[in-house]
Amino acid sequence: MNPTIYDVSRLSGVSIATVSRAFSNPERVREDTRRKVFEAAEVLHYSPNAIARAMARQRTDKIAFLICKEGATILDEFYAGICTGIMRETNRSDFELVISTAADWDTASNTSKNKQVEGVILGGNARPDMIAELQNRDLAVVLVNNRIQGLDIPCVVSDEYGGVRQALEHLIGRGHRNIAMLAGRFSPYILGERYRAFLEVTQAHGLPADTRHIKLCDPTVESAAEACLELLSRQDRPTAIFGGNDVMAAGAMKAALRLGLRVPEDLAVTGLDDSSACGMLEPELTSVHIDCRRMGELSVARLQALLAGETDVPQVTVVPTELRVRGSS
Template structure:
């Protein structure tokens, strides 16, 4: 049977309360007492519980992974699930637990953030309120922002080259000879959405292709929304021959609408997505898309956060992951 705190108290001659204080608040116990208590604990092979260890080390061994409620649950999100899995694996490797929640659910009814004292560090994924970041930083809790960028002093941001990815996708369609290209743009954080739209618009301008506002849609990044808007656009006589969708889920919905309209992908309508999530490989034909290494982002976010927790300097405040066009069957 494992030794208890009572066994340690009996062996060293101090009270149970003093033994507990030696682990929870060692500065409140004399050096002589601490030495006897720790020696007794070692002799009995006694290990304090996780809470006591955390109090001694001033660390909880907990990391919060906070995602915007629109993207929750992260484990089922095509883009964020590999990022979360990589973060969990890196945490497990270092004996840390990952607490996954939403930016909405971390607030108490009075508006306070209830997890501030229970986390050694925080990863925010996607959209986030600057005020929430500031609340954690006021408590000297390290924060890393992933898949977003905010110009805040000392905030480490890990994002992808969204602009470059949009340029690659749009340019590929232009080089295939498409002269009328539509855009189905998902509502993400401003940094993500604006960069992808800008890449699309500037590339069309480079190839002297006009932007037709009738075929640019601002929608929720969901399968149903992609299908619904594409169904409406397909009714137009002068519809585009290609569409750039700013995530794979929207693209899958668009493909569904094309098929149900009796048309073919890519012969009648070419479609390109963004993310290279698992969705791109389960649709038929397989989806041409822009790849973001979400797993690498999750791993890098955790590694950077651990550096911050350890008080190590971080060389770059903004780390950008490159994107890559993956050509498959839809364009």
């Protein structure tokens, strides 16, 4: 028979209410009394019922992770990495995790509201109206892989500027003076950081900081290939391409192949994400590694801090990036 709260009460010599309070609001119980309760619970192998504990504290211990990317699924490799970090961190705590895409969450809005989540982690380019709705419901909100100026919301991001800088300095170190960037249509924050990094780093190295060297395109192979073909058709064609993610870098390599150019001899290519695609390409793709799992773990930590009522939660947490050099550059 499983031990009950009554058993803990009898063994510890304190009331049932005190036992319940020791688990639900330990800060309200004297240290010596807490020790008696926890020792009795350990002897009996007693674990407080999660539902009862939630009712006692008027909390559900349930959080949600919503992927805010058009056409995204939970199988998206980048967000799957973040999700792994979120699951790893929630498994260390008493939180229950709900995972969905923003689109599916909206479609099932009535059901979602009834899930009674306490906090939400929004991954990617979250819509302002969705953020406002969540805040109006007094939910704790954390952004991951995005930052929105003017909103008092903790966010966890990778070092976008530093990642671009590492890739460009690698290419410049290999002697490239004419470098172009395929800038994907990501969130304004990510696009802005990469755009700024490209112009400032090239200018700092005495290279022409020309916006003509930046092509905006969708983060797909075909869109990137089309943009790269336009760049490579110029009389002063670039000798190196930085892709806004690994998919776009693959598009650049495809464009080079169509034109009979060799990678990296005629065109060096680097990507960003360090996805599984890097090892599937030939030559293997140089890419900036983003620690998605760490981003996920930190987003849970920030959400937990908000739910605990902490007032000094960092507004911006930046996770370092690392260039991984392979054969494409």
